[in-house]
Amino acid sequence: MSLSPRFPTYTDDEIIEWLTEMYVSKDRSLVYIAQKSGIDKYKVRRILLKAGVTMRPRGQHTEGLLRNGERQCKSCGAVFPLKMFSKDKTKTAGRGYRCKTCDNLRRAWVYVDEE
Numbered sequence: 273m274s275l276s277p278r279f280p281t282y283t284d285d286e287i288i289e290w291l292t293e294m295y296v297s298k299d300r301s302l303v304y305i306a307q308k309s310g311i312d313k314y315k316v317r318r319i320l321l322k323a324g325v326t327m328r329p330r331g332q333h334t335e336g337l338l339r340n341g342e343r344q345c346k347s348c349g350a351v352f353p354l355k356m357f358s359k360d361k362t363k364t365a366g367r368g369y370r371c372k373t374c375d376n377l378r379r380a381w382v383y384v385d386e387e
């Protein structure tokens with residue numbers, strides 16, 4: 273039986289790889305990963321620990337927000353002051369994850385795609 277009810281065809285190794293990628297590379301929270309995978313969040317944590325992943329301290333799901341108040345852009349990876357990110361009340365610190373430059377580029381691409 274698969275570890276994850278959402279991915280019945282995945283092997284355990286593939287699921288562990290996916291969980292690690294979500295947590296480490298994509299900086300997702302345990303709760304988010306638990307929802308996406310259908311695996312209990314405590315079990316997700318146990319699996320990650322067993323896989324040798326260093327867990328972030330509780331409540332430190334920062335979404336690119338750095339301690340000095342700057343944020344790392346999810347898209348280009350550059351670090352900017354928060355004011356360089358568009359206002360978005362649904363996100364941590366009330367600002368979006370992409371810098372304004374990336375946001376504008378993305379909008380331009382969406383526009384091109386629609387034509």
Ligand SMILES: [Zn+2]
Nearest residue numbers: 345348371374
């Ligand atoms: Zn950017």
